[in-house]
Amino acid sequence: MTETIETTRSFKPKFSPEGLIPAIVTDQRSGDVLMFAYMNETALNETIATGIAHFWSRSRGKLWKKGEESGNLLKVIELRTDCDQDVVWIAAEVQGDGVACHTGERSCFYRRVVEPADAKNAVLEFAPLPAPKVPKV
């Protein structure tokens, strides 16, 4: 069988033309999505080498060790990639105060879209994170 990007055991992360790969971070305990950011090759290598999530700050144009100042580092419990190897998913344990968002919220996704009658007039609601319903053992 021919080995493809979907079946290979080689990690060949595919970066965008800008040299970035999207990274999803979830809370390893609850499964909630905590944040989303981009990594460049250096950030991904640092993440793997240190076990602490690093990103590329597009706004500041530099390597970003998340939580370096606040102490809310993201400890990598598991790092995954998808079928096309153009996204990574980190299941993390948030260190320090357990806060992943710069607003002070635990997750950046603290608002949900309220079902609108009209998509153009959708509004947001501050709401607790969705709960996984079936714990796996």
Place this chain on the structure above:
Amino acid sequence: MTETIETTRSFKPKFSPEGLIPAIVTDQRSGDVLMFAYMNETALNETIATGIAHFWSRSRGKLWKKGEESGNLLKVIELRTDCDQDVVWIAAEVQGDGVACHTGERSCFYRRVVEPADAKNAVLEFAPLPAPKVPKV
């Protein structure tokens, strides 16, 4: 208090210069990340209007109703956005066979990076999805 993009209840999704917004899809029951794709404004509006996830297929250059052919539609249970409103997160219920990946896997993230001695030589392992450890009620 001045209303900001982080505090507003107005849904003002921020699309990239290419007109796209990243979309994370998780399994509403388990919390597992199922897939990641991009939406344009039409796809986001269709998703909100129909309750079924739509994306923009960058490879095919057209609106993509995920699962239209396979029957594995993604029913939106909850749609969230992040602090900056430049990402969306869908907690979904997979219809049909419960398969979200084109490879036939339930999730696109069926491989994890094995802790390497050297980041450049990381390898992948086909492994069950991480389990949220604390069910929320």
